[in-house]
Amino acid sequence: MEALTGVRVGQVGLGAWGANLVRNLDELADLAWICDAQEKRRDLFARRFPNARATGEFADVLADPTVEAVVIATPVPTHYQLARAALGAGKHVFVEKPPTMRADEMEELVQLAERHELVLMPGHLLLYHPGVGKLKELIDSGDLGEVLCIYGNRQNLGTIRKDENALWSLGVHDLSVILYLIGEEPSETWARGNAFLTPGVEDVVFCYLRFPSGKIAHLHLSWLDPHKMRKLTVVGRDKMAVFDDMELERKITVYEKAPEQPAQSYGEWRTRTGDIFSPKIPNDEPLRLEMQHFLKLVREGGGEIEARDGLQVVRALEQLTESLRD
Numbered sequence: 133m134e135a136l137t138g139v140r141v142g143q144v145g146l147g148a149w150g151a152n153l154v155r156n157l158d159e160l161a162d163l164a165w166i167c168d169a170q171e172k173r174r175d176l177f178a179r180r181f182p183n184a185r186a187t188g189e190f191a192d193v194l195a196d197p198t199v200e201a202v203v204i205a206t207p208v209p210t211h212y213q214l215a216r217a218a219l220g221a222g223k224h225v226f227v228e229k230p231p232t233m234r235a236d237e238m239e240e241l242v243q244l245a246e247r248h249e250l251v252l253m254p255g256h257l258l259l260y261h262p263g264v265g266k267l268k269e270l271i272d273s274g275d276l277g278e279v280l281c282i283y284g285n286r287q288n289l290g291t292i293r294k295d296e297n298a299l300w301s302l303g304v305h306d307l308s309v310i311l312y313l314i315g316e317e318p319s320e321t322w323a324r325g326n327a328f329l330t331p332g333v334e335d336v337v338f339c340y341l342r343f344p345s346g347k348i349a350h351l352h353l354s355w356l357d358p359h360k361m362r363k364l365t366v367v368g369r370d371k372m373a374v375f376d377d378m379e380l381e382r383k384i385t386v387y388e389k390a391p392e393q394p395a396q397s398y399g400e401w402r403t404r405t406g407d408i409f410s411p412k413i414p415n416d417e418p419l420r421l422e423m424q425h426f427l428k429l430v431r432e433g434g435g436e437i438e439a440r441d442g443l444q445v446v447r448a449l450e451q452l453t454e455s456l457r458d
């Protein structure tokens with residue numbers, strides 16, 4: 133599905149992550165505009181992408197009637213205003229995660245997109261990771277048996293952010309995947325954490341979620357940790373699966389391990405341990421797959437599911453934040 137569209141796109145935000153997005157857009161779409169408030173970033177990217185027009189004003193991008201879609205990769209507090217302006221100007225929108233910092237703002241954007249039949253896609257990168265696709269396949273095929281619990285580890289002595297805490301910066305990834313895998317919104321949310329470095333910005337957060345079906349989930353999110361971990365564990369009644377994004381080859385490992393109750397054991401549980409195997413996972417770049425999906429939606433229509441998923445994730449983040457501040 134390479135360069136399928138010729139969609140005319142403008143990108144705002146040419147920072148560390150924006151650099152990855154703009155590279156993919158240049159290859160997959162018709163990159164018409166690049167926009168950044170900092171002249172140095174603009175000049176750097178103008179040299180790299182001479183066919184795109186460069187500006188410091190997002191309004192210039194929106195005023196161009198030939199631009200069909202915009203990609204927003206600015207800091208999180210700016211997302212809502214920029215996305216609202218873009219939808220208001222009739223542009224399809226891809227907005228980096230998290231798309232807003234409040235559920236009512238996300239609700240407004242979703243309604244705006246639906247009213248104008250525009251795509252509103254949040255940057256839930258992991259949903260386009262072939263490893264997550266495999267996890268979903270294992271769950272939906274019934275291979276793992278009934279899913280009982282899922283827990284995520286996203287830790288690293290990494291970028292220490294000042295605008296968003298570990299919940300909003302890191303947890304958004306795991307929440308988007310957990311809600312996708314379970315297919316439910318949480319009925320109970322609980323979070324605890326602490327801001328050890330920057331006042332008001334929690335750098336260590338633990339979350340617990342319970343779903344209407346009884347499934348439970350837990351997240352450990354932190355940038356104060358000796359380990360770099362990017363791991364999601366799914367415990368099923370029949371098998372267990374681990375998605376480890378730090379592994380180069382064995383991204384997914386399936387363990388044929390489970391408790392069982394033999395008929396003659398009168399209620400006693402014993403454990404069963406079988407094979408451990410790693411299914412082959414394609415090596416495709418998730419960001420490229422994500423951009424291809426966005427451009428396909430712009431070309432062919434749709435996007436309601438993506439926008440609603442974004443709303444569910446922001447809603448869960450908001451509930452966890454309320455619990456964190458209790």
Ligand SMILES: NC(=O)c1ccc[n+]([C@@H]2O[C@H](COP(=O)([O-])OP(=O)(O)OC[C@H]3O[C@@H](n4cnc5c(N)ncnc54)[C@H](O)[C@@H]3O)[C@@H](O)[C@H]2O)c1
Nearest residue numbers: 145146147148149150168169170205206207208228229257
């Ligand atoms: N999906 C992922 O895995 C992933 C990874 C990293 C970051 N992100 C997201 O990407 C976004 C950007 O992160 P980053 O690390 O690149 O940030 P960054 O601070 O490196 O870059 C942001 C850029 O936006 C520009 N900018 C800010 N406000 C602007 C405005 N109003 N108009 C024009 N330009 C403006 C800044 O000058 C800067 O160059 C964030 O939302 C972040 O959460 C996503």
